[in-house]
Amino acid sequence: MPRAGLNAAKVVEQAAELADEAGWDGLSLAGLASRCGVRLPSLYKHIASLDALRLEVSALGLRELTAALTSSVVGKSGSAALHAMADAYRTYALAHPGRYQATVSAPTGEHPGQDQAAVELFQLVKAALSAYGLSGDDAIDAVRALRATLHGFVHLETNHAFGLPTDVDRSYRRLVEGIDTAIAGWASNEQPSN
Amino acid sequence: MPRAGLNAAKVVEQAAELADEAGWDGLSLAGLASRCGVRLPSLYKHIASLDALRLEVSALGLRELTAALTSSVVGKSGSAALHAMADAYRTYALAHPGRYQATVSAPTGEHPGQDQAAVELFQLVKAALSAYGLSGDDAIDAVRALRATLHGFVHLETNHAFGLPTDVDRSYRRLVEGIDTAIAGWASNEQPSN
DNA sequence: ACCCATAGCTAATCAGAGTAGCTTTTGGGC
């Protein structure tokens, strides 16, 4: 009986692909085992439990999302950075719906990698928005607003919640332009530099 | 052995309360049965399956959400209506997190009540935004933008995704003001009435 | 060639969803 040659990293990667194909709720150890070519209990040589696996997939998604946003903003700032991040965000979420949902709805457990990845993502977005001249709670409001906007749209889109056939790309572009204008407006309230 | 006196409506209501307490993913027939004071198989006298029950809870949530938004906008239009709806939306979602999540992530099955409730909610929001003077695809973009914004914020909030202790109410208020400004700006592009 | 860490296995337990079929309550007609 030849071995499958699994390890923890491969198992998590396969789980992420399964989640992308079958949905975050469709991620099961039974499905993962057959995809990996082993029997279900063999997975426990590489993971602690289904919940632990979900945390790993969540951390993987956060790391990948952070990497995608990071490379999207190099050399950009302000409005250009915001638009670039918005595009990269939606592109990643549509390409990897399972791991994207994992980044939001994973169990809020104690996983150092997951927490650290979330903090890094927050810092990245905050830095990218620094050109808007916000500080303190205003900067936090801006990060939250941008995150809520992008997440809301993408989450609804991946849940097929937009019933009408109207161009979804255009709706997204206008929404991003709107949030860009809104955050820029906050900045002028903060820094009356005229 | 006295009867519990259940019927389909009571079962769905109990399921909605259970979903609010245990989370949408924590909604199980086992938990529902013990909450209703009956054995698990007895539930099948009132529902067809767990998936069917989830559709019912989703439809209930959509109806309640539509009712809450409807009563929030009576006598208002434009910006006042938008702010009123935003407050009612978040209030409902925070008070009923389980059924709120059901409105988005229920199985996309064929449930006439669910579909109809979704259409009614869309029409309500579109009508409430009519004072912005948008038409055609612009109106659809506005409804999508508002929905994405409110949903994104509330979904992240109910998933405890805002790590920082910074005032969440204030972040929400500023986000709603931002989307109000953005949609108003679209309108001026459409109707150069000056 | 040997050894041991470990990848993988079978077998078993447990919980939850769903089905089959029986029993009992209950409300309406007489």
Next chain:
DNA sequence: GCCCAAAAGCTACTCTGATTAGCTATGGGT
């Protein structure tokens, strides 16, 4: 008040998926 059919509830069973226990065989390092 009595009778009966519909419905409400039950027990027993099956099936699937997660998890644990314990056995076996592989294969890299010596």
